[in-house]
């Protein structure tokens with residue numbers, strides 16, 4: 001199975017694959033945060049849910065919990081499971097050259113790749129966001145950027161970059177983290193963003209400013 005991201009994919013973000021039945025009604029995929037799970041590989045082995053999995057093993061230097069030792073290897077192991085339709089790889093790891101084998105494994109197994117970048121401090125200038133997403137897209141099926149917006153003009157810059165790249169034919173996913181940027185999670189899909197993230201349980205948010213799954217699903221559907 002392969003997620004192609006031709007249309008918007010709403011991913012229910014969780015560390016527990018047992019959440020899948022609760023996510024099924026509103027989500028198109030499960031984002032399995034392997035870095036937040038106790039036994040991620042064992043959990044994949046017994047997964048029998050319906051939703052395809054986007055597997056993420058977020059590095060501790062990129063806002064996650066996974067130490068670098070064995071991190072990308074574990075993600076490569078995940079691609080052996082039929083339910084894993086896509087993986088998320090930090091763009092930084094790609095640039096460092098550390099993800100070369102992982103990207104090859106994903107390609108061989110027909111698993112899509114999301115190259116991601118996160119800015120927990122702020123929002124880069126518009127031209128830098130465009131450059132970063134363009135570069136990341138050269139290595140992956142989807143280029144993803146999550147920023148932290150402190151002002152409405154920053155959210156507009158993110159949405160404008162999203163619109164420009166989408167109009168150009170690139171496949172991107174964007175969102176602004178934090179309170180000021182919350183609404184971009186609902187609005188960015190209108191401008192072309194192809195992935196949204198929401199926790200099944202609002203108490204288990206995987207990033208600041210996320211809506212719960214049912215709320216985001218409702219907002220995206222209304223704005224379509």
Ligand SMILES: O=C1C[C@@](O)(C(=O)O)C[C@@H](O)[C@@H]1O
Nearest residue numbers: 013056146175177197206207
């Ligand atoms: O990279 C992302 C996006 C995200 O940080 C968000 O802002 O919704 C949530 C994470 O679970 C996911 O891996």
